[in-house]
Amino acid sequence: MQSPKDTGRYKTMFANLSAKKQGAFVPFVMLGDPDFETSLDILRTLVKNGADALELGIPYSDPIADGPTIQKASIRALGSGIRPHDCFAILKQLRAEYADIPIGLLLYSNLVLAKGVDTFYKSAFEAGVDSILIADVPLREAQRFIDAAINNSIQQILIAPPNASDETLSLIGEKSSGYTYLLGRSGVTGAESAVEIPAAELVAKLEKYKVAPPLIGFGISTPQQVSSAIQAGAAGAISGSATVNIIAKNLANSKDMHQQLGEFVATMKAATHL
Amino acid sequence: MNKLDSKFGEFGGTYVPELLIPALDQLEQAFLDAKDDPAFQKEFMDLLKDYAGRPTAMTLSRNLVSNPLVKLYLKREDLLHGGAHKTNQVLGQALLCKRMGKTEVIAETGAGQHGVATALACALLGLKARIYMGAKDVERQSPNVFRMRLMGAQVIPVNSGSGTLKDAVNEAMRDWSASYETSHYLLGTAAGPHPFPTIVREYHRMIGEETRAQIMEREGRLPDAVVACVGGGSNAIGMFADFIDEPSVRLIGVEPAGKGVHTKEHGATIVTGSKGILHGAYTYIMQDKDGQIEESYSVSAGLDYPAVGPQHAFLHETGRAEYYAVTDTEALNAFKLLCKKEGIIPALEPSHALAHALNMADDAEEEMIIVVNLSGRGDKDLEHVIKILGDDL
Numbered sequence: 001m002q003s004p005k006d007t008g009r010y011k012t013m014f015a016n017l018s019a020k021k022q023g024a025f026v027p028f029v030m031l032g033d034p035d036f037e038t039s040l041d042i043l044r045t046l047v048k049n050g051a052d053a054l055e056l057g058i059p060y061s062d063p064i065a066d067g068p069t070i071q072k073a074s075i076r077a078l079g080s081g082i083r084p085h086d087c088f089a090i091l092k093q094l095r096a097e098y099a100d101i102p103i104g105l106l107l108y109s110n111l112v113l114a115k116g117v118d119t120f121y122k123s124a125f126e127a128g129v130d131s132i133l134i135a136d137v138p139l140r141e142a143q144r145f146i147d148a149a150i151n152n153s154i155q156q157i158l159i160a161p162p163n164a165s166d167e168t169l170s171l172i173g174e175k176s177s178g179y180t181y182l183l184g185r186s187g188v189t190g191a192e193s194a195v196e197i198p199a200a201e202l203v204a205k206l207e208k209y210k211v212a213p214p215l216i217g218f219g220i221s222t223p224q225q226v227s228s229a230i231q232a233g234a235a236g237a238i239s240g241s242a243t244v245n246i247i248a249k250n251l252a253n254s255k256d257m258h259q260q261l262g263e264f265v266a267t268m269k270a271a272t273h274l
Numbered sequence: 275m276n277k278l279d280s281k282f283g284e285f286g287g288t289y290v291p292e293l294l295i296p297a298l299d300q301l302e303q304a305f306l307d308a309k310d311d312p313a314f315q316k317e318f319m320d321l322l323k324d325y326a327g328r329p330t331a332m333t334l335s336r337n338l339v340s341n342p343l344v345k346l347y348l349k350r351e352d353l354l355h356g357g358a359h360k361t362n363q364v365l366g367q368a369l370l371c372k373r374m375g376k377t378e379v380i381a382e383t384g385a386g387q388h389g390v391a392t393a394l395a396c397a398l399l400g401l402k403a404r405i406y407m408g409a410k411d412v413e414r415q416s417p418n419v420f421r422m423r424l425m426g427a428q429v430i431p432v433n434s435g436s437g438t439l440k441d442a443v444n445e446a447m448r449d450w451s452a453s454y455e456t457s458h459y460l461l462g463t464a465a466g467p468h469p470f471p472t473i474v475r476e477y478h479r480m481i482g483e484e485t486r487a488q489i490m491e492r493e494g495r496l497p498d499a500v501v502a503c504v505g506g507g508s509n510a511i512g513m514f515a516d517f518i519d520e521p522s523v524r525l526i527g528v529e530p531a532g533k534g535v536h537t538k539e540h541g542a543t544i545v546t547g548s549k550g551i552l553h554g555a556y557t558y559i560m561q562d563k564d565g566q567i568e569e570s571y572s573v574s575a576g577l578d579y580p581a582v583g584p585q586h587a588f589l590h591e592t593g594r595a596e597y598y599a600v601t602d603t604e605a606l607n608a609f610k611l612l613c614k615k616e617g618i619i620p621a622l623e624p625s626h627a628l629a630h631a632l633n634m635a636d637d638a639e640e641e642m643i644i645v646v647n648l649s650g651r652g653d654k655d656l657e658h659v660i661k662i663l664g665d666d667l
Binding site for chain 1: 275276287288289290291292293294295296434435440441444447448451452454549550551552553554556559561563564565566567
């Protein structure tokens with residue numbers, strides 16, 4: 001079997017960016033926030049303004065790894081009646097419009113189990129999803145999800161926390177594909193406390209253990225952070241709460257929402273140029 | 275990797291963000307080291323005896339049962355300092371916290387009983403306590419909020435989600451994922467990720483051990499059944515643990531049927547039988563078809579939890595323990611009976627266990643010895659019960 005590390009849209013994206021001497025900028029939003037149609041428009045705005053890939057949540061009732069901003073995004077989407085099958089409908093439409101952009105899901109395990117692990121991965125693949133990251137599945141519980149991912153041509157994203165042991169990093173090296181989600185700090189998602197730019201030592205270790213290219217997330221909200229992260233050796237940066245905050249602040253005015261989202265993405269993307 | 279088995283059959287596990295794994299491993303190691311450390315064990319035993327008041331009494335009911343074939347005993351955890359069994363394991367975990375060199379304790383609480391137990395242990399042992407409590411519960415349980423504050427704990431109302439116990443657990447886990455270097459998460463029941471279900475069981479197992487010794491002394495034989503209420507399941511697993519390898523002893527867990535298991539308003543996760551992951555463990559949970567967690571309901575706040583400890587899920591699956599559900603009304607009737615017939619005001623939680631035991635007693639056709647774990651006293655419930663029963667005494 002070909003290593004999943006070496007296939008797919010992420011590989012193409014990283015190769016293209018590397019040729020242009022750029023890192024990746026990946027915004028995160030919650031699917032269905034604040035409602036089906038607006039969410040689809042938001043995704044279009046993100047892509048048109050330079051997002052290299054998208055990281056997307058499925059709203060969940062008990063998101064233990066998320067701070068207040070993303071919790072509220074879940075509540076808004078659930079309040080609009082958004083269920084996982086609506087999220088898959090949004091994803092299908094998005095994939096129909098944008099054939100090449102890598103799309104990742106970031107969600108919680110019980111949503112996967114409720115549908116059946118293999119069925120969930122199959123549906124995700126059919127909806128055009130490239131990768132799945134499950135926030136409450138650590139490496140030691142990950143094998144059955146990795147197996148389902150391989151069976152369904154999905155790349156299972158693994159998390160490298162700042163406190164990871166060598167043993168953990170070495171396992172991530174063995175099992176990771178697509179990209180590695182490098183946690184920028186401890187805690188939960190949110191722009192309230194800032195990312196800590198990884199020490200050269202950690203980046204060197206990631207290289208040593210040959211983990212899939214690291215995208216750094218948690219606490220990324222400014223272009224300066226994006227540019228320092230990439231200079232420190234990350235392959236790119238993920239920004240969730242800062243992106244979702246723009247949606248939350250402009251719920252009453254969709255024109256402002258799209259304009260501010262567009263400017264934010266363009267500025268963050270510009271900061272990925274080395 | 276885990277040093278102890280993290281699963282009970284297919285149940286349990288460590289479904290938490292990767293970030294928390296080192297903290298859980300550190301806790302498991304501290305628990306294992308403490309087990310073999312006579313100084314730790316002595317301090318724990320001394321606290322249980324001289325501070326908390328162990329062993330607790332076991333009372334043979336005089337007037338509750340009319341069937342002459344049946345003897346019904348009550349294991350009196352209601353007499354423990356703090357008013358419920360919860361003090362046992364809180365003392366153990368607080369000592370583990372100190373052993374790990376951590377100075378702060380995070381806890382969740384629903385009705386406030388685990389919060390009160392945590393606050394008293396932290397006051398005693400010089401630890402700083404932050405207790406997360408659903409905003410709705412803070413309003414409903416103001417005397418317990420005051421008790422926690424009196425003992426120096428900080429009570430943090432949680433507004434996210436439904437503002438109840440499950441959201442308090444979420445918030446405690448979020449706090450812990452930012453503060454694990456200095457904080458211990460003192461989880462309040464035999465649920466959550468490994469190693470909590472194992473630690474909480476081991477630090478409550480004296481309930482069953484004392485029961486065994488007391489019944490052997492009084493009756494010269496093991497009981498036919500031990501009965502305990504199950505929310506997360508800590509008092510039940512503490513009662514069951516020492517009897518699991520005694521096949522003649524029936525292990526009976528009683529879940530809250532609330533307004534009926536066929537309504538949406540109940541907390542009977544095992545009896546209704548839907549499996550999934552909540553708060554770090556694969557177990558029985560309350561959820562909709564998409565896997566969104568549903569709110570549980572019970573007249574008794576301590577049983578109002580939409581998941582259950584994974585070892586109970588396993589004991590159910592293997593058939594070693596039996597689980598039944600008792601409605602609010604049945605529990606309130608048992609509550610009143612115990613007050614009137616025996617002069618004991620129980621908490622609403624063990625009133626569920628008592629209600630089931632009384633049905634067993636009525637139906638018994640041969641000699642039977644039953645022990646009910648009377649896991650807590652009813653002072654905390656009086657205001658609530660007055661509202662429900664009014665003058666209907």
